[in-house]
Amino acid sequence: MTGFFNVLSVEAFTELLRAFPPLAAEAVDLHHADGRVLAADVIAPEDLPLTDRAGMDGYAVRAADLFGATETNPAYLECDGRVDIEHPAAFAVAPGRCAAIVTGGVMPEGTDAVVMVEHTHELGAGTIEMRRAVAPGENVMLRGEDAMAGTPALTAGTRL
Helix, strand or coil: CCCCCCCCCCCHHHHHCCCCCCCCCCCCCCCCCCECCCCCECCCCCCCCCCEEECCCEEEEECCCCCCCCCCCCCCEEHHHHEEECCCCCCCCCCCEEECCCCCCEEECCCCHHHHHHEEEEEECCCECCCCCCCCCCCCCCCCECCCCCCECCCCCCEC
């Protein structure tokens, strides 16, 4: 009985699979695309996200204002207001100041990092104790970080 059971190497089997033609592309509604594979790249029409956004709940700050801040040597900043998820800040943040911000909130002008709320303490009268230094860009989703306008947001072959 020859030919009843032929063992193929992984490479040989892969070559056999490559010989099959791909299925024709078809358009489906997004809510029916689960489990399907993209036939073509999806190009971002704009930067994603559109602007710098907070990656954590906390305070939007200038990272330079917190240089050297620790639990035992905190920095103290004055809070200029609160930024919510629905509206960008109508104010800029000056050196030595901060703004309360929620995850996804648009970073106010003059800020470049977010201190997580867990590393802060409200002292009253608008003064916030900052118990940790941050680097520029820390806890921030930067403009275009997910995709830049005109570049693929998802590439062909991606399973949805």
